[in-house]
Amino acid sequence: MLQILHITYMRFCLNLPPGRRGDILTALPMHASSPGGVVRFFQTSYFRSAGYLLSAVLLACSAAHAEQAVCHTTYGGETKMLVAQPVTSPYAVSSIQVGSYFRFRVVFQNTPADLASIKVYTYADHDDGAVLIHQATYPYPPPKHRNGRNAPYGFSGLQFVYETLRDGELQYWCEMKPTTKGRAR
Numbered sequence: 001m002l003q004i005l006h007i008t009y010m011r012f013c014l015n016l017p018p019g020r021r022g023d024i025l026t027a028l029p030m031h032a033s034s035p036g037g038v039v040r041f042f043q044t045s046y047f048r049s050a051g052y053l054l055s056a057v058l059l060a061c062s063a064a065h066a067e068q069a070v071c072h073t074t075y076g077g078e079t080k081m082l083v084a085q086p087v088t089s090p091y092a093v094s095s096i097q098v099g100s101y102f103r104f105r106v107v108f109q110n111t112p113a114d115l116a117s118i119k120v121y122t123y124a125d126h127d128d129g130a131v132l133i134h135q136a137t138y139p140y141p142p143p144k145h146r147n148g149r150n151a152p153y154g155f156s157g158l159q160f161v162y163e164t165l166r167d168g169e170l171q172y173w174c175e176m177k178p179t180t181k182g183r184a185r
Contacts, residue, residue: 069108069118071156071174075099084108084118085179095123095130101168102161103130108140116140120156122170124163134161142176150175 069084075098084106087093095105103123110116118138123130142155151157154175161170 066179067176068179069106069174070177071104071106071120071172073098073104074171075102075168082106086110090119095121097125098170099168101125101163101166102170104170104172106174110140118142118155118174120159120172120174122161122172124165124168126165133163134159138174 068086071082071084073080073082078099080098082096082104084093086108088109088111090107090109093105093107095103098104101124103125105121105123107119107121109119117140120134120136120138121132122134124133136156136159138155145151153173156172156174158171158173161172162168163170
C-alpha cells in the first residue's frame with residue numbers, strides 16, 4: 001500500500017505543474033469522483049488508513065510546490081527585491097515605484113496550466129502617466145538550468161531597461177524561491 005502511495009506521489013505531484021494537482025482525483029475509482037464519493041471511498045475499513053496516508057501525501061505535494069517569484073531590481077545603485085505570489089487574475093496586481101523614473105510590475109500566474117507564466121512589466125513614470133517600455137513573459141515552471149544548479153541570474157537572466165527621456169537605466173533579474181510561511185514581505 002505504501003508503495004502505491006509513493007508511486008501516486010511521484011506520478012501525480014512531481015510530473016504535473018502545480019496548477020494541475022487536482023488531477024489526482026482521476027486516479028480514484030469512478031464512484032469516488034463526486035465530492036461525497038471521495039469521502040465514502042476513504043471511509044471504508046480497507047481504505048481508511050490509505051486515505052490518511054494519501055491525504056498526507058497530497059498535503060506534502062502542495063507544500064513542495066509552494067513557491068514565489070522574487071525579482072531583484074537595481075536602479076541608481078540601490079537594489080530592491082519584489083516578491084510576487086501566485087495570483088488567479090493579473091488585473092489586480094499593481095506596479096511599484098522604483099526610483100523616480102520607473103514603475104515595475106510582476107504577475108505570477110501558476111493556474112490554469114495553459115496560462116501559467118511569469119510576466120514582468122516596466123513602465124516609464126512620466127508626468128502625464130505611466131508608459132509601458134518593456135514587457136517580458138517567462139514560462140512557468142521555468143526550465144531547469146542545464147547543469148542542474150540555479151542559473152547565476154535566475155530564470156530571467158540579467159535584463160537592462162532604458163528610459164530615454166530622462167536617461168535612466170533599470171536592471172532586474174528574477175528567480176523562483178520557496179514560499180516562506182509566516183513571513184510577510
